[in-house]
Amino acid sequence: MDENKTLVKVRDLKFARGGRMIFDGVDLDIQRGKITVIMGPSGTGKTTLLRLIGRQLKPLEGSIIVDGEEVTTLGHRQLYELRKRMGMLFQNGALLTDLSVFENVAYPIREHTNLSDELIRTLVLMKLQAVGLRGARDLMPAELSGGMARRVALARAIALDPMMIMYDEPFTGQDPISMGVLVRLIRNLNDALGLTSVVVSHDIEEASSIADYIYLLSGGKVVAHGTTEDLANSDSEWAQQFMNGKPDGPVPFHYQAPPYAADLKID
Amino acid sequence: MTTRIAEIWVGLFVAGGIAALFMLAMKVSNLSTYSSDSGYDVTAYFEDISGLKVRSPVTMSGVRIGRVKAISFDKQRLSALVTMEIEGEYDTLPDDSSASIYTAGLLGEKYIGLEPGAGSNDCEEFSLDDSGEIKIEETKNTDCKPSTLHQGSEIKLTQDSLVLEKLIGQFISKFLDDDKNKKEPAK
């Protein structure tokens, strides 16, 4: 029963970059149909985690199972088949700059199906309607605001009706209104389309308002996890520090450094 | 539609490139002087061909009628064997034509010049007519074919390449000899 409910299963994940361990034994379970938020201070490799799940990066060790398939050992073709069922929303939208909004959303449909132009038009307009940008279809990406670009990218991510969407920092650098729009969109799309959502964020308020389940990452490990209430009421120092935004605690204020006195050469 | 314009431009571009290649081939290079495969090969032995190269022109009366196809060295005769390809349309060259190696200009490239012979056929009869002039008549012999150069025939009369060093050498030695001859009587 548990197997069926878990869409993404990460076990003992290890990953290093530039000689530094980013992940040192991470275990995660992402439930189907739920919004799972992965939080943690900047630089803990949250985005890296999404890239590992999408196999844009290969882990040092450990296993990542998505929808029953071991991502780390998939062949090129199977990987691309799997990716068709995944959507990813990049931090800045990552729209193709030489295509209009309409063509951007149509892009994955055109690449992977042989649908007629008319049908593609209908599909694209439906997706754009879902994010409220049907009127912006003829604009070029350069003419969009950051929030609009993310919504277009979201329409593109759901163009092929994937089973899951990964959101990379969707709230960063947004004004309160577009932040609210995005929060509502993520929730609505998740529920209406029966998606599984993975949101990487460090905006506690927005993230916890939509989260069904939260993982807190720090120092390459999962330091706390649970529902929003669990974490808010948790007596874990990690959870307390992060949820309440305390400057110092288990997440140190100082970046790893030799002792202060020794560094200043004071004997 | 912008893609249409782009496609037209690409079409023009490719056509222009091919036209340029075509111009290089036809107008700039010797492709137009290459004949089709209808030519026939004729061989000739030379004592000295220095300077002659494969694809050097073969001319008659200054008109190019073929080119050198191969040059090799004959071990038995100890001389150079030159194979020339004559274009098919020139099929009336007498088989006693002679071949000489000339130089175009003082320092230019070497080429083979053919000079037509009289034609060693037996198709004509000579007789003296009343006024004492030689009269040439074709024989009634119907088998008679004018004997011409054809595939595989050999040009017997050849004249070697003139080598500037040799000429100068001969000239100097002759000059010295003359000098000696002049001085000797004075003794």
Add this chain to the structure above:
Amino acid sequence: MINQIQSLGHKGLDFFQRLGRAHILIVDILKGLPVLLLRPGLIVQQIFSVGVLSLIIIVVSGFFVGMVMGLQGYNTLVDFGAEESLGVMVALSLVRELGPVVTALLFAGRAGSALTAEIGLMKATEQLSAMEMMAVDPVQRVLAPRFLAGFISMPLLAAMFSAVGVLGGFFVGVGLLGVDDGAYWSQMQSSVDIYDDIYNGVIKSLVFGFVVTWIAVFEGYDAIPTSEGVSRATTRTVVHSSLAVLGLDFILTALMFN
């Protein structure tokens, strides 16, 4: 001292790593070419931006180079009374050397740098990543058409360069300096060989097209995804492909004309 040796070793290893990546990339690109033939629209689009947009610079430079050759050649040849060979000189230098080489150098500056910058920026703005996550292989979708377009465009551009150059030489030699019209063409025809010169020139430009677009595409794909990284990759494209063209030209010339 030890540190210096160590960093030298590191640089050496980095170099071979990049070389290895470049070769893996070209193999991936070549593997993607058959699929690409099903979508000629993509190639046409790229030939437009790689080939057609380089047309003006190539044609104008070709004409000027031809005119300079005509002028220089005339002044040299007239001393020997051999100005009738002007056509030969102009045509041989263009078809054998200047056509393929100068076109490749201009192409590296005009189209190669643009390719690198475009691909590098697509990488920096995560467009390539986004494609990967949409299950579209950027090597096949983005790099392969650009590579093929460069490979096709280069010999066409080089041919146009040479052809226009011969006309430029004609314009100066025959039009302005009074070399005989017939001699210009006929001497050219008797000395320029279709196989030795034209065919080999085309082979050269195919090789240059392959190498220059390969370098351009690789540098873009391998660029550090920051604005500085992209600008450095663009510079490297121009420098490396120019060096590669000149070095390869020597090797090819040695192989072909001996």
